[in-house]
Amino acid sequence: MDITHFSKGGGSDILQLASFRLGNEEFAVDILKIQEINRLVEITRVPKAPIFVEGVINLRGKVIPVIDLRKKFGLSNEARDDETRIVVMDIRKRIVGLIVDSVSEVLRAPASSVEPPPPMLGGVDSEYIKGVCKLEDRLLILLDVNKLLSIEEAEMLEGPSEQEETKSGGASGNSDITLEYRGMAGMVEVKKNIENVIDNMSAGTNVSKEDLDKLVTHVKGLLEGKFFEEDLELYGELGEMAKYINETKKSLRNFNAAEIADKDLPEASDQLESIVEATEEATNNILTVTENLLDDQSKIKNAIELIKSLKFTKKSENSKLRDQIISELEKISEVNTNGLMDIMAACNFQDLTGQRIQKIVGLVKTIEGKIMKIILTFNIKRKEKDGTADDEILNKEKDMLAKIEKMELKGPQRKGEGINQSEVDDLLGELFG
Amino acid sequence: MLDTKAKILVVDDFSTLRRIIKNILKQLGYMNIEEAEDGVQAYNKLKNGGFDFLITDRNMPNMTGLELLEKVRATDVTKELPVLMVTAEAEKENIIAAVQAGVSNYIVKPFTADVLKEKMEKIFG
Numbered sequence: 001m002d003i004t005h006f007s008k009g010g011g012s013d014i015l016q017l018a019s020f021r022l023g024n025e026e027f028a029v030d031i032l033k034i035q036e037i038n039r040l041v042e043i044t045r046v047p048k049a050p051i052f053v054e055g056v057i058n059l060r061g062k063v064i065p066v067i068d069l070r071k072k073f074g075l076s077n078e079a080r081d082d083e084t085r086i087v088v089m090d091i092r093k094r095i096v097g098l099i100v101d102s103v104s105e106v107l108r109a110p111a112s113s114v115e116p117p118p119p120m121l122g123g124v125d126s127e128y129i130k131g132v133c134k135l136e137d138r139l140l141i142l143l144d145v146n147k148l149l150s151i152e153e154a155e156m157l158e159g160p161s162e163q164e165e166t167k168s169g170g171a172s173g174n175s176d177i178t179l180e181y182r183g184m185a186g187m188v189e190v191k192k193n194i195e196n197v198i199d200n201m202s203a204g205t206n207v208s209k210e211d212l213d214k215l216v217t218h219v220k221g222l223l224e225g226k227f228f229e230e231d232l233e234l235y236g237e238l239g240e241m242a243k244y245i246n247e248t249k250k251s252l253r254n255f256n257a258a259e260i261a262d263k264d265l266p267e268a269s270d271q272l273e274s275i276v277e278a279t280e281e282a283t284n285n286i287l288t289v290t291e292n293l294l295d296d297q298s299k300i301k302n303a304i305e306l307i308k309s310l311k312f313t314k315k316s317e318n319s320k321l322r323d324q325i326i327s328e329l330e331k332i333s334e335v336n337t338n339g340l341m342d343i344m345a346a347c348n349f350q351d352l353t354g355q356r357i358q359k360i361v362g363l364v365k366t367i368e369g370k371i372m373k374i375i376l377t378f379n380i381k382r383k384e385k386d387g388t389a390d391d392e393i394l395n396k397e398k399d400m401l402a403k404i405e406k407m408e409l410k411g412p413q414r415k416g417e418g419i420n421q422s423e424v425d426d427l428l429g430e431l432f433g
Numbered sequence: 434m435l436d437t438k439a440k441i442l443v444v445d446d447f448s449t450l451r452r453i454i455k456n457i458l459k460q461l462g463y464m465n466i467e468e469a470e471d472g473v474q475a476y477n478k479l480k481n482g483g484f485d486f487l488i489t490d491r492n493m494p495n496m497t498g499l500e501l502l503e504k505v506r507a508t509d510v511t512k513e514l515p516v517l518m519v520t521a522e523a524e525k526e527n528i529i530a531a532v533q534a535g536v537s538n539y540i541v542k543p544f545t546a547d548v549l550k551e552k553m554e555k556i557f558g
Binding site (some may be wrong): 009280283284287290294337341342344345346347348349350351352354355 | 438445446448449450452456457460482492520543544545546
């Protein structure tokens with residue numbers, strides 16, 4: 001057990017420690033290795049990061065990787081709270097943050113209070129433990145901080161090292177700044193570079209050539225198809241959206257009255273538009289019946305005139321009866337005619353709902369077109385870059401993309417025009433299963 | 434009021450609406466009615482003259498009702514033709530635009546037979 005590399009101050013046998021809690025145990029580290037202790041700030045998750053790395057934090061402009069000690073030691077997952085702290089330390093010359101449950105205190109302990117560790121302590125592997133410090137009231141587990149990162153793991157954390165922090169501009173040459181995309185700290189740094197450059201440019205300050213070169217390289221990377229995880233996630237989201245629209249339109253087919261189910265609607269290439277056609281058909285049926293009834297009304301009016309011409313002796317029963325009948329019929333006829341005209345006017349709805357539906361159809365088609373465009377562009381670029389293209393499918397995709405772009409120029413389409421729905425279905429099936 | 438022998442053109446891209454208007458006019462006694470689906474078809478029929486009244490929608494493909502109205506007013510044969518616009522658009526600017534283009538009167542959908550009759554009486558006296 002070697003305690004010589006603990007800081008000793010005020011006499012060769014005093015250790016200066018900072019202690020923190022993890023679960024039920026209290027740990028301590030050499031205080032000189034601690035840069036600072038922070039409250040819990042937002043941790044940005046970074047895809048492709050090593051497993052033990054929780055993410056990164058922004059510390060006054062610097063990007064620091066953060067390790068969750070509970071995860072590292074295999075302790076149970078607990079919710080973080082107000083007490084949670086990030087202890088920023090120098091580990092193998094890398095600046096790293098360690099998430100701990102709480103920080104207890106800074107203390108001095110005599111070297112003589114340190115003893116070798118028992119084999120399994122607090123569920124933590126003995127490789128991480130230097131020893132235990134026996135204080136009056138409690139036991140502190142002394143952590144060997146350097147063991148928290150192996151040499152390889154430290155190398156994976158490309159990012160500001162202790163020396164690099166003091167470096168200002170780089171000695172980089174004019175061309176050929178190659179940024180490696182492995183190492184998540186590097187990726188995040190690139191993103192920060194881009195943001196800085198953009199901020200500086202909009203603030204009108206001078207931007208270094210180095211920053212611009214970095215920016216250009218990154219953008220070139222994107223264009224050449226170096227896609228990041230986030231891009232692929234977005235691509236997946238677009239696919240989900242397109243599938244959702246598709247499924248919704250297909251399921252509209254299930255909303256059918258018995259008459260419509262068997263009807264052949266050859267002109268409606270789209271289920272949405274078939275709604276308008278279905279209402280048109282129904283309305284025309286109503287109008288036909290109404291027109292026939294109105295015709296009957298005319299016949300009734302004629303019959304009434306005939307009855308009027310029936311002559312009876314005045315004041316006879318029949319005369320009175322005739323007048324009664326005429327009066328009744330005229331009343332009913334009037335009511336019916338008005339009623340039929342009202343029904344007819346109510347059929348206005350078909351035009352109004354139809355127009356609204358057409359507007360929605362236009363909207364859906366536009367959105368659909370734009371989503372397909374993005375998906376296809378992404379796919380085509382990626383396939384061309386990978387060179388793994390299945391020519392038939394690739395050409396299909398290029399054709400559809402060309403069709404969509406032509407349609408965008410033409411503007412909103414009438415029914416029967418536009419992307420063939422079954423072609424879209426096929427393509428989405430191939431792309432997203 | 435318009436003579437029952439008058440020749441009337443009804444223009445709307447929804448066939449059900451043309452049918453409704455035709456029936457209302459029939460009830461009012463008008464039998465000489467022709468139809469068109471959009472502004473282009475309508476103008477082709479109108480430019481040869483012979484029509485006494487035009488009833489048109491506003492929102493139509495190929496040529497809107499407003500464009501049709503402007504063309505009608507710009508053509509000698511039809512520049513005095515009474516025009517009734519029947520449309521779903523109730524926005525003030527749209528009504529003003531139609532009036533400025535020379536519309537005789539304006540009905541907002543949905544409408545009843547009474548309203549149509551009333552507007553025709555306003556136009557023809």
